[in-house]
Amino acid sequence: MKNITDKLIEKIEQLKNPTVAGLDTRIDFLPESLRKTATDGESTAKAIVEYNCNIIDALCDIVPAVKIQSAYYEMYAHHGIIAMNKTAEYAAAKGMIVMADVKRNDIGATAEAYAKAYFDGTLYDYITVNPYPGYDGIKPFTDKCKDNKGIFVLARMSNPSAAQLQNLIVDGQPLYLHVGKLIEEWGKDHIGECGYSAVGAVVGATNPEEARNLRTALKSVFFLVPGYGAQGGKGKDAAASFDENGRGAIVNNSRGIMAAHLSDKYKGMTYSAAARAAAEDMRDDLYKAIYT
C-alpha cells in the first residue's frame, strides 16, 4: 500500500528536487510595503500569510514541499495559528506536500490530543515529533500513518549543541543511533511501496559523517534534513543522507529561500523572484552533489 512518503518521493522525482522550503516567516523578512501593514498581532499574521502565499506561488512548480515552523506563528497567539493553517491550505491547494514543524511530545493520552490537533481535519501531511517520551508518546502519531499521514522524529539535529545529549555514548554507540533504531522499529508497520516508512527521522546536514552512519544503519527510514544554507550545510553535506539510488531524504532550507532577497547574491530582486532563484540554485547544488 502507498504511504505519504511514496507520495513525497513521487513529487520529488517529478520535480527532480529533494528540497523542502521552510516557512519560518519573521516580520523582518517582509518588504517595507508589507511590513508597514503589520501594526498588531492580527495584521502581522495577515501580512505573513500574504508573504507566504507569494513565496508558495513562486516555488510550487519547482519545490515539492513546504515546512511551516510553528514557533514563528505561535508568537502571534491565535492570529498566528490562523496564519499557519491558512498557509498550509494554500500550499496544499497548490499541490505541495505540507509539513508542520511542531516537535510535539508528551505522554500517551496527551500525544493523542496532539495527533488529533495536527492530523484530524487539517492539511498537514507530516509533523515533526520529539522522541524523549518513548513509544507511548509516539504511537498516537504513528496510528495516523494509516490515514496517509507521516512524522519525522528527531534523531540528530543540526544545531551546535545537539551533540550535548544526542552524542552521549550508550553501549558503545551514540544516543542518536539508538534513537534512529527506535524510529526504524516504530515505523516498521508503515513502510510504503518505495521501501521507506511514513515514520521518518530528522537528521541534520551539519554533520555529514553522522548522517552517513544513520543512512547506512536505517534502510527504511526517510530523512528530513535541516541545516542546509544559513546553518552552514552544503549540497555535499546533505548528500550523505541519500541512498545509492539518490532517494531517502528531503533537505530543508528556510532563510536561504524565503529570505533570499536579503542576501547579497539575490539583492535587488523581489522576495518571490529571489526565493525562486535561490530554490533553483539549491536544486542544482543538490542535484550535482547527489547524482554526479
Add this chain to the structure above:
Amino acid sequence: MKNITDKLIEKIEQLKNPTVAGLDTRIDFLPESLRKTATDGESTAKAIVEYNCNIIDALCDIVPAVKIQSAYYEMYAHHGIIAMNKTAEYAAAKGMIVMADVKRNDIGATAEAYAKAYFDGTLYDYITVNPYPGYDGIKPFTDKCKDNKGIFVLARMSNPSAAQLQNLIVDGQPLYLHVGKLIEEWGKDHIGECGYSAVGAVVGATNPEEARNLRTALKSVFFLVPGYGAQGGKGKDAAASFDENGRGAIVNNSRGIMAAHLSDKYKGMTYSAAARAAAEDMRDDLYKAIYT
C-alpha cells in the same frame, strides 16, 4: 534576588499545599448542560473556558498553581489558543501561579521565537521544555528567567515508556541523571533566595526511587512532579521529590482534580465541588506523606 520559584514556594507554604492542578480539559469531562453548548470549535473552546474558570474559582484559595496542557487546546486550533490564554488570565487574576505545559523545543533561533511566544506579554509564569536539542535550544528560555519567568525541563517523565530513552545507561548512569545535571548547570545563574533555581525539572511520581536519586543529586533544582492520581502515583511516591525541609517540588494532578466528579469517590457532587474536595484530599495525602 527573588525568582519565580521563590514566589511559587511562598504560595505553596501559605496554602500548605504543594499541588498544581492540571487543566487538561477534555470535552467529555464537561457536564451535559455545558457539553450541549459545544457544537463547533469556537463554542467548545468557550465551554472549556467556562469549565476551567469554575474549577479555578473552586481551587484558588487552596491550590497555589494551575498547569494548562496545551495539547487539549491546540485540538481546537485558534479557538483553543484563545481558550488557553483566557484560562491563564483568569487563573493569574485569582492569584494563582500559571504554568503552560507545552514541552517546546527547537534550535536556538526557533527556541527564541517560542520564548517570545510564551513569555512576552503573556500570563504564563512557567513553561515546560524538552532538553533533546541541548543548551542552545534552552538558553532563549533561561534568558527570560531574569524577567521573573521559569521553566521545567523534562528529566524523568511519568509515562510507561519514558525509560526507553531516559533510562539508557551513559557512563554508568541513567540518561535522566545526565539530563538532570545539565538542568542544574543551565539553571545555576538563576537561583533564588530559597536556594532553588527558576530552571526546574520534570520528575515523575511513578518512579519514586529515581526521583529520590535526582532529589539527592540536584540540590538547586525544583521539581514539577506529574503522575500522581490517574497515572498511579501516591502521596508517598511524590514525597521522594521533596527535600529534608519538605520543599523542592510541586505535584501535578489533572484528571484526579478537574474530573473528580466522574470518579466513584466524588459522585453526585458538582464538578467544581468535586474538584475542591479532591484537591483537599490530595493536600492532606501529600501533607501526611511529606511532613509526618
